[in-house]
Amino acid sequence: MAIHLIRKLEHFTKLSSEEKTSLERTAAQKVRQLNPREDIVYEGDRPSQINLILEGWACRYKVLEDGRRQIMGYSIPGDICDMRMFILKEMDHSIGAITPVSLAEIPKDTIIELTDTYPRLSRAFWWDSLVENAISREWIVNNSQREATERMAHLFCELFIRLRMVGLTRDHSCEIPVTQADLGETLGLSTVHVNRTLQELRASNLIVLKGKALTIPDLEALQEVALFNDNYLHLNRDGHEMDANE
Amino acid sequence: MAIHLIRKLEHFTKLSSEEKTSLERTAAQKVRQLNPREDIVYEGDRPSQINLILEGWACRYKVLEDGRRQIMGYSIPGDICDMRMFILKEMDHSIGAITPVSLAEIPKDTIIELTDTYPRLSRAFWWDSLVENAISREWIVNNSQREATERMAHLFCELFIRLRMVGLTRDHSCEIPVTQADLGETLGLSTVHVNRTLQELRASNLIVLKGKALTIPDLEALQEVALFNDNYLHLNRDGHEMDANE
DNA sequence: CGATCGCTTGAGCAAAATCAAACCTCGTGG
DNA sequence: CCACGAGGTTTGATTTTGCTCAAGCGATCG
Numbered sequence: 001m002a003i004h005l006i007r008k009l010e011h012f013t014k015l016s017s018e019e020k021t022s023l024e025r026t027a028a029q030k031v032r033q034l035n036p037r038e039d040i041v042y043e044g045d046r047p048s049q050i051n052l053i054l055e056g057w058a059c060r061y062k063v064l065e066d067g068r069r070q071i072m073g074y075s076i077p078g079d080i081c082d083m084r085m086f087i088l089k090e091m092d093h094s095i096g097a098i099t100p101v102s103l104a105e106i107p108k109d110t111i112i113e114l115t116d117t118y119p120r121l122s123r124a125f126w127w128d129s130l131v132e133n134a135i136s137r138e139w140i141v142n143n144s145q146r147e148a149t150e151r152m153a154h155l156f157c158e159l160f161i162r163l164r165m166v167g168l169t170r171d172h173s174c175e176i177p178v179t180q181a182d183l184g185e186t187l188g189l190s191t192v193h194v195n196r197t198l199q200e201l202r203a204s205n206l207i208v209l210k211g212k213a214l215t216i217p218d219l220e221a222l223q224e225v226a227l228f229n230d231n232y233l234h235l236n237r238d239g240h241e242m243d244a245n246e
Numbered sequence: 247m248a249i250h251l252i253r254k255l256e257h258f259t260k261l262s263s264e265e266k267t268s269l270e271r272t273a274a275q276k277v278r279q280l281n282p283r284e285d286i287v288y289e290g291d292r293p294s295q296i297n298l299i300l301e302g303w304a305c306r307y308k309v310l311e312d313g314r315r316q317i318m319g320y321s322i323p324g325d326i327c328d329m330r331m332f333i334l335k336e337m338d339h340s341i342g343a344i345t346p347v348s349l350a351e352i353p354k355d356t357i358i359e360l361t362d363t364y365p366r367l368s369r370a371f372w373w374d375s376l377v378e379n380a381i382s383r384e385w386i387v388n389n390s391q392r393e394a395t396e397r398m399a400h401l402f403c404e405l406f407i408r409l410r411m412v413g414l415t416r417d418h419s420c421e422i423p424v425t426q427a428d429l430g431e432t433l434g435l436s437t438v439h440v441n442r443t444l445q446e447l448r449a450s451n452l453i454v455l456k457g458k459a460l461t462i463p464d465l466e467a468l469q470e471v472a473l474f475n476d477n478y479l480h481l482n483r484d485g486h487e488m489d490a491n492e
Numbered sequence: 493c494g495a496t497c498g499c500t501t502g503a504g505c506a507a508a509a510t511c512a513a514a515c516c517t518c519g520t521g522g
Numbered sequence: 523c524c525a526c527g528a529g530g531t532t533t534g535a536t537t538t539t540g541c542t543c544a545a546g547c548g549a550t551c552g
Contacts, residue, residue, distance in 0.1 A: 043477075062387050064473045070387040084376045087369060087485070092380050092478040123333060130330045134338050136382040141308050141316040143390040144434030148540075179498065188390030190541050195500060197540095227310045231289075232338040239333070394508075425530065436509050441532060 001054045002027035002104070004078030004166040009124040011165055013239030016246055019118050026114060027052055027104040034097040040081065045091045049107050053079045056101035057177055061185070062093045071186040073136060074098075074159065074178075078166040083111075083129055099177045120242055127239060134232040143188045146227065148197045151187050153226035156207060160216055161233060173215045247300045247350070248273035250324030250412035255370040257411055259485030262492055265364050272360060273298055273350040280343040286327065291337045295353050299325045302347035303423055307431070308339045317432040319382060320344075320405065320424075324412040329357075329375055345423045366488055373485060380478040389434045392473065394443045397433050399472035402453060406462055407479060419461040 002023040009015060015023075031054065034040060040058055041047050058075040072093065075081050081095050086108065115122035135158070142154050156176070163174045180198070184191045201207045206222050208215040216222050223230075248269040255261060261269075277300065280286060286304055287293050304321040318339065321327050327341050332354065361368035381404070388400050402422070409420045426444070430437045447453045452468050454461040462468050469476075 060383070062383075064387070064391060065475075066473065068391045070391045072383045072386045084379075087373050087376055088480055089482070089484040090477065090480075092480070093383065127333045130333055133330075133379045133382065136379065136386060137306070137308075137318045137339065140318045140382060140385045140389060141310075143386060145310060145314045145316045180500095181498080191498090192500085192542080193540050199500090227312065229311075231336065234334055234336075234338070236335070238335040426532095427530080437530095438510080438532085439508055442508090445532090 005052060007166045008078040011235055012124050012127040012237060013120060014243035016244035019121055022114060026106055026110055030105045032103045032105055034101040036097055036099055038097045040095040040097060041091050043091050043094045046089055047085045049105050050111055051081050052104040052106060053077050054102045054104055057098040058095055058101055059098055060093050060095050069185050076162060123239060131234050138232045148189055148193060149200055150226050152197050152201060153206060153222050154228050155187060156214065157223050157226050157228045161230060172217055173213060175212050176214045177212045251298060253412045254324040257481055258370050258373040258483060259366060260489035262490035265367055268360060272352055272356055276351045278349045278351055280347040282343055282345055284343045286341040286343060287337050289337050289340045292335055293331045293337065295351050296357055297327050298350040298352060299323050300348045300350055303344040304341055304347055305344055306339050306341050315431050322408060329371065369485060377480050384478045394435055394439060395446055396472050398443050398447060399452065399468050400474050401433060402460065403469050403472050403474045407476060418463055419459060421458050422460045423458045
């Protein structure tokens with residue numbers, strides 16, 4: 001069930017079969033199920049373990065005192081939330097389930113053991129967290145410089161590529177299980193404007209969105225209107241020189 | 247000259263005098279001077295060393311194909327740009343000097359040696375980079391949910407506190423050596439609107455800004471209008487249990 | 493079968509962008 | 523010493539983008 005994580009990490013470096021089975025075993029140890037809208041961790045929590053998303057979508061978010069809510073990132077299968085508990089005492093944001101979520105709960109010590117035993121895994125985790133940071137930075141650009149249509153297009157490009165990395169697309173399609181209100185809280189737009197922007201993207205045949213099923217007939221075209229540059233996702237196997245040779 | 251870095255890291259854990267002199271020595275090894283608007287690293291670069299800001303301000307930024315520019319973070323004295331080169335091959339953004347900047351160039355191997363010798367330093371660097379990520383996430387919230395006045399107020403609160411951490415404030419004042427155009431590219435606002443927003447903050451006596459000198463007569467008041475919560479800066483000495491006892 | 497949640501539409505409004513010009517400072521060179 | 527120019531700030535007028543408010547619609551589910 002750690003298949004998504006493994007697929008993702010192998011965009012950085014090829015893992016040995018021993019490393020893969022270790023990951024599989026670790027991820028199977030303790031699994032927790034959550035319902036949509038349930039929180040995985042709360043702002044202010046002092047988490048003592050790492051959560052790996054096995055199935056479903058979650059999001060990181062903050063709520064301002066007056067109720068405004070901002071989604072700062074999506075966690076999809078294969079994503080780890082979060083390594084930072086090794087150092088930081090308190091969560092400065094919450095993580096909530098969007099769909100039903102199945103989580104592997106991995107104790108701190110298990111991770112330490114794993115990374116001590118397999119330095120390649122340690123580096124791959126590091127890569128993963130650096131890419132996550134790069135995504136945060138790109139979101140600053142997206143929500144600050146791009147206008148609604150570009151912004152939405154950019155988000156769809158990113159999500160499609162991330163889902164493809166972990167094997168969750170088919171041809172030109174994937175599932176985007178978020179509501180238009182969620183999209184608004186992601187992109188800093190009102191729900192009404194999200195709706196109208198989606199209509200615009202549909203009208204230009206850039207996307208087909210029926211319920212949760214997103215189809216991108218021409219990814220390049222969508223990337224163009226989004227001014228999308230995938231370099232921040234670091235897909236070029238930066239760790240290939242440490243590939244396992246099997 | 248690594249004094250600012252040391253001050254910052256000691257908000258996480260107290261360093262031993264040996265660790266401090268090692269940092270000082272490392273930072274004095276090779277120093278480079280840059281002029282305002284000169285780039286420290288370019289998007290696409292493959293950096294081979296770490297740059298520590300000793301004096302002056304720099305910023306991380308991206309430029310879209312059509313010229314729109316977004317500043318994604320400020321680097322002030324004591325900031326490290328950037329540790330990620332251990333893993334990632336190519337910079338996905340640029341870093342440019344805002345003021346004259348003096349940089350310590352630290353070779354990869356020196357950092358490895360340092361962190362291998364002093365695990366406490368290693369953890370402190372890790373903390374530092376996690377706080378940097380938390381700042382990025384907060385900027386997403388800031389530029390997406392807050393309106394112009396709140397947004398600007400929030401930025402000033404953050405910068406003031408960060409400068410205070412490294413000893414670069416006096417009473418209620420500090421230097422903010424950025425132009426209004428820079429502020430616009432930071433906050434996702436037009437220069438004209440930045441100007442008007444500043445006037446508003448001045449009119450409400452929330453800030454005094456003369457040239458580059460910023461005075462915040464009542465930080466709490468400014469934090470209130472900004473809906474500012476400092477938890478994301480992790481100032482509470484999360485590493486105090488590993489303090490050096492000297 | 494009503495209630496709830498999510499999506500859609502319309503009308504009016506507010507925030508911020510754009511465009512254009514003036515002004516101010518400061519450093520440089522005649 | 524003064525003129526000039528560049529970079530930065532300020533102001534006014536107008537337009538655009540996206541927000542708010544309000545209501546209706548269409549599924550889905552107990």
